[in-house]
Amino acid sequence: MATMRFRQAIVAALADEMRLDSRIIFFGEDVAEAEGPFKTSEGILKEFGPERVRDTPISEMGFTGAAVGAAMMGLRPVIEIMFIEFLGVALDQIVTEAAKTRYLSQGSLSVPMTIRASVGSGLGFGCQHSQTLEHWFASTPGLKVLMPSNAQSAYSLLRAAIRDPDPVIVLEPRILYAERGDVDYGIIAEIGKAQMRATGDEITIVALGQMVNVAEEAIKNSGVSADLVDLQTIIPWDRETVLNSVKKTSRLIVVEEAPLSGGWGSEIVAYVTSQLFSALKSPPFRITAPDVPIPFNGGLESRYAPTASDVTRQILHALKNQDVPQPWWVVEGIAG
Amino acid sequence: MATMRFRQAIVAALADEMRLDSRIIFFGEDVAEAEGPFKTSEGILKEFGPERVRDTPISEMGFTGAAVGAAMMGLRPVIEIMFIEFLGVALDQIVTEAAKTRYLSQGSLSVPMTIRASVGSGLGFGCQHSQTLEHWFASTPGLKVLMPSNAQSAYSLLRAAIRDPDPVIVLEPRILYAERGDVDYGIIAEIGKAQMRATGDEITIVALGQMVNVAEEAIKNSGVSADLVDLQTIIPWDRETVLNSVKKTSRLIVVEEAPLSGGWGSEIVAYVTSQLFSALKSPPFRITAPDVPIPFNGGLESRYAPTASDVTRQILHALKNQDVPQPWWVVEGIAG
Amino acid sequence: MTTSLERRNSLYGNDLACYERMVEIREFEKITNALFAEGSIRGTTHLAVGQEALTLGISSTLKPNDVVAATYRSHAIGLALGLSPESVLAEIMGKATGCCGGVGGSMHLCDTTVGLLPTSAIIGAGIPVAAGAALAFQVQKTDQIALALFGDGATNIGAFHEGLNLAAIWKLPVIFICDNNVYGEYSRIEKTTPIEDLHIRAESYAMPHMSLDGMDIHAVRSGLTDAINRARTGGGPTLIEAKTYRFSGHSRADQALYRPEGELKEWQKKDPLLVTEKDLIKRNLITRNEIESMKENMVSELTAVAKKVANDPEPELSAMFSNIWTPSKVAI
Amino acid sequence: MTTSLERRNSLYGNDLACYERMVEIREFEKITNALFAEGSIRGTTHLAVGQEALTLGISSTLKPNDVVAATYRSHAIGLALGLSPESVLAEIMGKATGCCGGVGGSMHLCDTTVGLLPTSAIIGAGIPVAAGAALAFQVQKTDQIALALFGDGATNIGAFHEGLNLAAIWKLPVIFICDNNVYGEYSRIEKTTPIEDLHIRAESYAMPHMSLDGMDIHAVRSGLTDAINRARTGGGPTLIEAKTYRFSGHSRADQALYRPEGELKEWQKKDPLLVTEKDLIKRNLITRNEIESMKENMVSELTAVAKKVANDPEPELSAMFSNIWTPSKVAI
Numbered sequence A, B: 001m002a003t004m005r006f007r008q009a010i011v012a013a014l015a016d017e018m019r020l021d022s023r024i025i026f027f028g029e030d031v032a033e034a035e036g037p038f039k040t041s042e043g044i045l046k047e048f049g050p051e052r053v054r055d056t057p058i059s060e061m062g063f064t065g066a067a068v069g070a071a072m073m074g075l076r077p078v079i080e081i082m083f084i085e086f087l088g089v090a091l092d093q094i095v096t097e098a099a100k101t102r103y104l105s106q107g108s109l110s111v112p113m114t115i116r117a118s119v120g121s122g123l124g125f126g127c128q129h130s131q132t133l134e135h136w137f138a139s140t141p142g143l144k145v146l147m148p149s150n151a152q153s154a155y156s157l158l159r160a161a162i163r164d165p166d167p168v169i170v171l172e173p174r175i176l177y178a179e180r181g182d183v184d185y186g187i188i189a190e191i192g193k194a195q196m197r198a199t200g201d202e203i204t205i206v207a208l209g210q211m212v213n214v215a216e217e218a219i220k221n222s223g224v225s226a227d228l229v230d231l232q233t234i235i236p237w238d239r240e241t242v243l244n245s246v247k248k249t250s251r252l253i254v255v256e257e258a259p260l261s262g263g264w265g266s267e268i269v270a271y272v273t274s275q276l277f278s279a280l281k282s283p284p285f286r287i288t289a290p291d292v293p294i295p296f297n298g299g300l301e302s303r304y305a306p307t308a309s310d311v312t313r314q315i316l317h318a319l320k321n322q323d324v325p326q327p328w329w330v331v332e333g334i335a336g
Numbered sequence C, D: 001m002t003t004s005l006e007r008r009n010s011l012y013g014n015d016l017a018c019y020e021r022m023v024e025i026r027e028f029e030k031i032t033n034a035l036f037a038e039g040s041i042r043g044t045t046h047l048a049v050g051q052e053a054l055t056l057g058i059s060s061t062l063k064p065n066d067v068v069a070a071t072y073r074s075h076a077i078g079l080a081l082g083l084s085p086e087s088v089l090a091e092i093m094g095k096a097t098g099c100c101g102g103v104g105g106s107m108h109l110c111d112t113t114v115g116l117l118p119t120s121a122i123i124g125a126g127i128p129v130a131a132g133a134a135l136a137f138q139v140q141k142t143d144q145i146a147l148a149l150f151g152d153g154a155t156n157i158g159a160f161h162e163g164l165n166l167a168a169i170w171k172l173p174v175i176f177i178c179d180n181n182v183y184g185e186y187s188r189i190e191k192t193t194p195i196e197d198l199h200i201r202a203e204s205y206a207m208p209h210m211s212l213d214g215m216d217i218h219a220v221r222s223g224l225t226d227a228i229n230r231a232r233t234g235g236g237p238t239l240i241e242a243k244t245y246r247f248s249g250h251s252r253a254d255q256a257l258y259r260p261e262g263e264l265k266e267w268q269k270k271d272p273l274l275v276t277e278k279d280l281i282k283r284n285l286i287t288r289n290e291i292e293s294m295k296e297n298m299v300s301e302l303t304a305v306a307k308k309v310a311n312d313p314e315p316e317l318s319a320m321f322s323n324i325w326t327p328s329k330v331a332i
């Protein structure tokens, strides 16, 4: 057990796995000598050497594809995609190649690769460097997608991802890199398992990444008794935990960082509604960002992803009125 | 008014617009001299000449990006992406560039380009050439996404797409290219407007592309009184028409060609549930393909996308039992 | 039953066996074409007529534990590497006995026992994948080689550029073979590519490169051997451009009517089967009569295979739900 | 107030004005750096110190209705093309008065009145976009030119390859300028790129190419003029490699400690400001004293600008909901 920053937990997870398994190699842009644009590979080159730890050219398609090929041949590549948007030039290798290799080879090949990518808004990187883009990986049987919410899950999920025999994407909320937390080195996550961050009986709140912390604060502020489910794995998500919670609370809210339309939360709401319709006491809904590109200006960007006060207001409204509260941009008459 | 194949309706729409607007140019792989791998540009080169109609190298990133640049400078490029999967090497230009240009230029530039791409299963093209992949374009404010279901909408939607001042993607169900239908050349669709294919009061069925025809047959076979909403525009979808229909019928089923998890239908179900929870008499649900890569074998592939008999069974079950029927792979005990 | 590996091993140092395999490929494609025409094959096929010498040159020079990343146009490379006509045809026909159990189809052959990675239907995708396989060999310190086989048209896609650059900078043991068969789909190369000799693109990566006659198995072997020696001794990748010709249309029912008058005829003089026959006859390894009867035998064998495969079982419904994910386990 | 276009027009045929703009860029970047260090700028900045001669060479040679697709490192090209220090700094600081209304930030400058397309933060993205702009000019039969400005590192990405190939095959009036400043982020070029002279990559597309001294405005103008003449007369694209040096770190607080000892010093001798000063003094166009007072004036002007911009209004909340979609209308 130790206290460390989120990004140090990532370094620790990678190093711990690399010590145990010589098949693991690690590459990406400026991850070796410079130790990562976000310092998520401090000391890795030094400890594991230039054969296993490499800087790549600016070639996301090239090095992502190289990871796919290396994984097929028995290595366990971990790659870093600096900003998730860069997969817009390389999505093919993950969705159309890696995710289909086991199927096409009838199980004779697998692609045990891990793709780490930083995601999310809040740091003033503008509309091409601030999205979360989980939906790019939806509807792709064969892929697994994870997102940690604190140092412990950053550590535990990454170790699980690296050990997993299939391609796994770990989306790291960039805004959390500097956050501190305790890390128990003994905990390796189970992919597909959510984690309860709070328990209660009035409402179930499902969140992911930085929104878990936002939701946690909102629960505290609002004083409601809520189950807070940190989903951790987006695909395949933990239906059992969410369904059990909603069976108990009869209410569901999803808190999402991405725009309303077509985010991962729609799957949760749609599935839970289908399965537990008669158990629900009030309409399930999503608290999300608006359907806009992410603005640069600090004041605007701070209103982009749901804040604790947004969430608090909407939780309280929902419990009081048993209906769906409007998002702030409708309440404040700005858009609608 | 004329009877023609779906693919001929595409040709007609493109030609009609090109005749009216000299800013329209058209390019893609083998669309000029060869008149399109699916014969969706028969006669276009001949009529409009090699300046406006061009074959491209195999460079989806290159020619999609070129369309973005040409659109910024006042042309109205229409491009063909032979199979939607090929955007896996070029998504960046659409999602991260084109869709954000108006925003970043504060409205001083727009990107009036149309991307036509063939999609869908059923023709034995295997798992890398049979997906629909609508979800790649979700959560991207600035993009519009359309899908026709017959010759008329192929014609009307494409004309609307070409006239639209923003980037528009038209996803063409490949399996419909050879289907015949009537086309009224006077009809230009309104983007964002759904179309009622049938009206009734027991249930609302929302579908897209080839699934509209499947659902239509199912409605006939089952004898239920249903509203069949052909969504036509996936983004931004016609909330008003769907909500009005569900207000009337109190029941919602979405029929989707893609895998269950994370498809466009989840947005419809989630949104409608949030808005009309108390009006719903039974759980809304989705009838979809299973969460698997698309198999090549004909027998297997014919079970991939929902069939009319799948849909019939599930409609009847839902109306009788007021709960959610299991998909065939659970009913038949094959997967679960 | 002969395994893929045995069929592969039979090729080494045996020019006659290589020739026979070339005949097999040629006759196999005729049958495939006929089956497609009569509607017995779904979807699409991309015939590899004209690739016989190139693919046999590759398969009789690479070792069976070297790996190949190829494309949708993979019947020839599959058979050359050792896959049986049964397993290839069965895959093309979607049978449970196919090399991918019938879920892949003609564009997705795979047999890891002879190094054939699942072929990709996305242009260029196999290029970085091959580089990655070579990266594994480099890290594992084996002496294996990875080879990417792709078309002339594929040299215009980004993955080609990125894959070659990466392989060069990391000095990976990978060989890139561009099968320049003059056409990408329905477009003659000069319509899409401003240069004629594609191998010079390797200069952008300070990578050794060469052009060779892809219709002549000896030329292929000799060029490839140089490249393999370089790769195995740490000299890094090579780009080889094999000049060939696509004797068939692009896919499905394409008749290739867009070809300039006389071009096909000119290239038919260099037909790899003709070239090899001449060579073997000159070397007294076979006679014209033996060739004729070899061809006849091949036709009847393959006809029998086609008959058998037509009656092979279809995959179970469960096949479409298998081999997608492995359940996650916390174990190393 | 002076418009962007007026600021642009003032450069033509006026070496002194160009020099003054170079000084403006240099001092602007110092202020930007200081503002970032003190926390007044959010997110990131990519300083363009070292790009003064290259960007002025471009802006004083292209016409204002030619267009430029550039990158996140765009302060210099923005100011050079004519954007005012106010509008650039305000954008960097997210103010409503910024050239993108504050929703873009330092990586996304845009001003269509002088041909600056929204700069892209995705490596390589602007290359096909520039080709596309040139395609429009070709179809519209104007004599406009499109120019893509990108880094050495960007020549390793697929969009570079595809964009150049497409421009070559269509003979588009576009000029590709690679600002080879020796580093891509924290990596010296030889770590990622197996060749030194990047312009030779144009050979892959049979495209004319040249290398020039990007620290010397005259060299830039002269090379660019050749390329422009070729482009305007139907001769198609050119790849120009401008040899420069990135005097600053890559972004944010990067101190560039990874540079080899002495390298910076060596390049500082070629500092574009020094080179231009010497030239102007030699030509009796300016004296040392005048230079000193020009710099002093510039510093105080820009300091005043920074003070003003700090108090400029923030965008309204409605700004984040604007300029996304246009309502569809059935009208042509």
Ligand SMILES: Cc1ncc(C[n+]2csc(CCOP(=O)(O)OP(=O)(O)O)c2C)c(N)n1
Binding pocket: B029, B058, B060, B082, B086, B089, C073, C121, C122, C123, C124, C150, C151, C152, C153, C154, C155, C179, C181, C183, C184, C185, C246
């Ligand atoms: C990314 C991508 N774009 C387009 C296609 C469609 N396509 C399939 S084969 C082909 C032509 C390829 O030509 P070439 O590389 O010369 O190979 P050949 O077919 O001649 O063997 C094209 C464009 C594809 N499969 N993938």
Ligand SMILES: Cc1ncc(C[n+]2csc(CCOP(=O)(O)OP(=O)(O)O)c2C)c(N)n1
Binding pocket: A029, A058, A060, A082, A086, A089, D073, D121, D122, D123, D150, D151, D152, D153, D154, D155, D179, D181, D183, D184, D185, D246
């Ligand atoms: C597709 C993509 N990959 C990676 C990055 C991250 N990145 C931003 S700047 C940069 C270095 C670019 O170097 P170069 O092209 O030489 O331009 P310079 O910054 O030196 O001007 C990288 C890797 C990016 N923005 N886009």
Ligand SMILES: [Mg+2]
Binding pocket: C151, C152, C153, C179, C180, C181, C182, C183, C184, C185
């Ligand atoms: Mg070819």
Ligand SMILES: [Mg+2]
Binding pocket: D151, D152, D153, D179, D180, D181, D182, D183, D184, D185
């Ligand atoms: Mg650089």
